[in-house]
Amino acid sequence: MTPPVLGLLVGAGPTGPLASLLRVLSAWCRPHLWRPGVGPVAAWMATSPEAAEAGTSVRGRQPLAVWVDDCPALQRAQALEGPAPVLLTADPAVAANGDGVVLVPSDGVDSTRSLPLPPFLRACWRDRFGLPADLVVAVGGPGPGSLPEELGPTAMALASAVKVEAGCVTRLLEAMAWAAPCVADAATSARIGGRHGVELIIAEPEEMEQLATDLGRDWRRATELGRTARRHVECLHDLHHPASEVAIRLGLADPVTPARRMTTVLDVLGTAPDAEIRRRAVAALAFTA
Amino acid sequence: MENLVDAFAQAGHRAELVRLPVAWEPTRLFDAALAWRMVPIDADLVVAINFPSYFVQHPRKVVWLAHQHRGAYDGADAQWSGFAADDASLEIRRQLFDWDCRALEEAERLYTISAVVADRLLRYNGLRGTPLYHPPPLRDRLRSGPYGDYVFCPTRLSENKRPELLVESLAWTSSDVRLVIAGAGVLRDSLLATARRLGVADRLEMPGYIDDETLIDRFAGALAVAYAPLDEDYGYVTLQAFLASKPVVTACDSGGVLEWVQDGVNGIVTDGTPAAMGAAIDRLFGDRDLARQLGEAGRERVGDQAWEPVVNCLLGAG
Numbered sequence: 001m002t003p004p005v006l007g008l009l010v011g012a013g014p015t016g017p018l019a020s021l022l023r024v025l026s027a028w029c030r031p032h033l034w035r036p037g038v039g040p041v042a043a044w045m046a047t048s049p050e051a052a053e054a055g056t057s058v059r060g061r062q063p064l065a066v067w068v069d070d071c072p073a074l075q076r077a078q079a080l081e082g083p084a085p086v087l088l089t090a091d092p093a094v095a096a097n098g099d100g101v102v103l104v105p106s107d108g109v110d111s112t113r114s115l116p117l118p119p120f121l122r123a124c125w126r127d128r129f130g131l132p133a134d135l136v137v138a139v140g141g142p143g144p145g146s147l148p149e150e151l152g153p154t155a156m157a158l159a160s161a162v163k164v165e166a167g168c169v170t171r172l173l174e175a176m177a178w179a180a181p182c183v184a185d186a187a188t189s190a191r192i193g194g195r196h197g198v199e200l201i202i203a204e205p206e207e208m209e210q211l212a213t214d215l216g217r218d219w220r221r222a223t224e225l226g227r228t229a230r231r232h233v234e235c236l237h238d239l240h241h242p243a244s245e246v247a248i249r250l251g252l253a254d255p256v257t258p259a260r261r262m263t264t265v266l267d268v269l270g271t272a273p274d275a276e277i278r279r280r281a282v283a284a285l286a287f288t289a
Numbered sequence: 290m291e292n293l294v295d296a297f298a299q300a301g302h303r304a305e306l307v308r309l310p311v312a313w314e315p316t317r318l319f320d321a322a323l324a325w326r327m328v329p330i331d332a333d334l335v336v337a338i339n340f341p342s343y344f345v346q347h348p349r350k351v352v353w354l355a356h357q358h359r360g361a362y363d364g365a366d367a368q369w370s371g372f373a374a375d376d377a378s379l380e381i382r383r384q385l386f387d388w389d390c391r392a393l394e395e396a397e398r399l400y401t402i403s404a405v406v407a408d409r410l411l412r413y414n415g416l417r418g419t420p421l422y423h424p425p426p427l428r429d430r431l432r433s434g435p436y437g438d439y440v441f442c443p444t445r446l447s448e449n450k451r452p453e454l455l456v457e458s459l460a461w462t463s464s465d466v467r468l469v470i471a472g473a474g475v476l477r478d479s480l481l482a483t484a485r486r487l488g489v490a491d492r493l494e495m496p497g498y499i500d501d502e503t504l505i506d507r508f509a510g511a512l513a514v515a516y517a518p519l520d521e522d523y524g525y526v527t528l529q530a531f532l533a534s535k536p537v538v539t540a541c542d543s544g545g546v547l548e549w550v551q552d553g554v555n556g557i558v559t560d561g562t563p564a565a566m567g568a569a570i571d572r573l574f575g576d577r578d579l580a581r582q583l584g585e586a587g588r589e590r591v592g593d594q595a596w597e598p599v600v601n602c603l604l605g606a607g
Contacts, residue, residue: 115387118383120412121383124374219412226415227414227415228415272380276316
């Protein structure tokens with residue numbers, strides 16, 4: 001089945017975290033920069049109230065989401081003609097000022113694309129692949145010895161600990177989403193609110209290798225840090241939940257109904273999309289169809 | 290768990306025990322956990338004890354953890370775990386780890402039955418639980434008696450309880466000490482065969498399951514209790530032995546037993562070899578005064594244990 005088209009109305013100015021959000025939204029729709037000839041559009045997303053205003057004649061009364069950077073923009077968006085738009089922002093203060101404003105983390109990852117792996121299972125996987133028990137992986141910027149981008153997830157999943165290069169905020173969040181024991185510098189950690197000894201280890205560059213090695217060997221500490229790191233990402237830096245909320249409110253995804261309560265229970269438990277228990281739960285409820 | 294219900298009742302609260310059946314095959318492990326998510330519990334407080342009951346949803350959930358499903362964690366290599374080192378098994382274990390963490394994080398307070406379980410919880414799930422110790426069954430009925438000619442062990446006859454270690458240790462004794470292993474399990478026939486092979490069948494008694502009165506009598510008349518399971522969660526047998534003023538002979542890898550037994554104080558901690566266990570038993574057989582001294586120290590160690598502090602903690606009042 002062809003996914004519905006989400007028409008994009010782009011105005012002047014930076015799009016901020018919208019690009020990251022759109023990548024996650026593409027699970028439910030096809031974001032498409034609007035131009036004549038695009039074809040039927042199921043819903044619209046505007047990068048500002050002005051872009052939404054400029055697109056009034058093409059979007060009609062279809063569902064609309066509007067990005068707002070500040071409270072004045074929020075008010076302008078609320079005054080737009082047509083059905084009340086879904087309002088998106090990366091500013092918590094703006095979100096607090098309006099009902100139902102979706103808060104999108106300015107630094108975020110799709111937490112459903114990574115599965116939390118604790119140290120005792122990382123060790124099993126490394127053993128299966130003949131990898132060393134101590135496997136500290138450096139992730140981040142380009143440079144000699146850096147891993148190719150496509151190997152990043154595998155490395156983060158298998159590593160005994162992950163060293164994150166300075167400034168690589170997204171890589172740090174990805175590693176934390178894998179519940180990897182992480183070591184990073186103070187500035188990068190501060191960007192995402194990471195606390196030393198709670199979600200990760202903060203260290204100077206010259207100390208990182210040894211600290212990462214030691215952390216990978218200390219399963220108690222590493223498991224605790226990895227678990228809280230994953231929760232930190234889920235609570236404060238996850239793009240999946242705001243994206244799914246936007247998708248539902250724009251009519252691009254099925255709304256939560258009583259019949260989906262079991263699925264919701266499984267989602268809350270972090271159940272993998274292709275987990276056998278999902279199939280079994282659906283089968284158990286088949287008589288209600 | 291019945292004792293906990295009684296303890297709540299004695300404290301003036303109405304408590305009910307809720308159980309659901311569980312299927313232990315790896316592919317069906319999540320069924321009962323999911324069922325617990327959907328069970329409606331109308332209560333002021335819910336206390337969940339072990340997997341999968343801690344998946345229950347309740348605004349006031351307190352977990353007093355006896356154990357997770359150890360087969361997915363530290364017991365994965367054991368024959369009984371049902372898990373292999375293949376991709377599917379690793380993913381099931383990963384999923385269970387994630388589910389367990391989320392369900393346990395929901396608890397308003399997280400306790401464990403012992404420091405061993407707390408350490409396991411931290412090592413495998415990254416969660417911190419507070420040990421909360423409780424009295425064993427028959428606490429008020431166990432009594433002391435003469436230090437007789439047999440070493441006693443009431444236990445399930447299964448691999449993790451290591452009853453074969455006790456039978457093998459009997460072969461290393463030079464005294465006339467007897468060994469009484471009470472309990473049922475899959476290892477019964479192999480234990481008897483081992484005893485015959487080692488020439489100690491005449492000194493081994495395996496009465497099978499015994500009732501409470503007989504259990505109390507056997508504790509009372511024993512020289513000592515030999516109890517050396519592998520990485521035990523808690524170890525009621527240890528506490529029951531001490532309540533009967535009997536010393537405990539155990540092994541250095543017996544887990545929760547070692548939270549109570551101190552070598553040379555109230556028991557003997559061996560390296561877990563049959564030779565060392567046999568030597569420890571002989572030592573007590575040849576020195577009844579030592580057995581009494583260690584046993585009475587054991588009694589002192591557990592004499593104050595009561596249910597009231599446990600109830601108060603679980604209610605959030607302690």
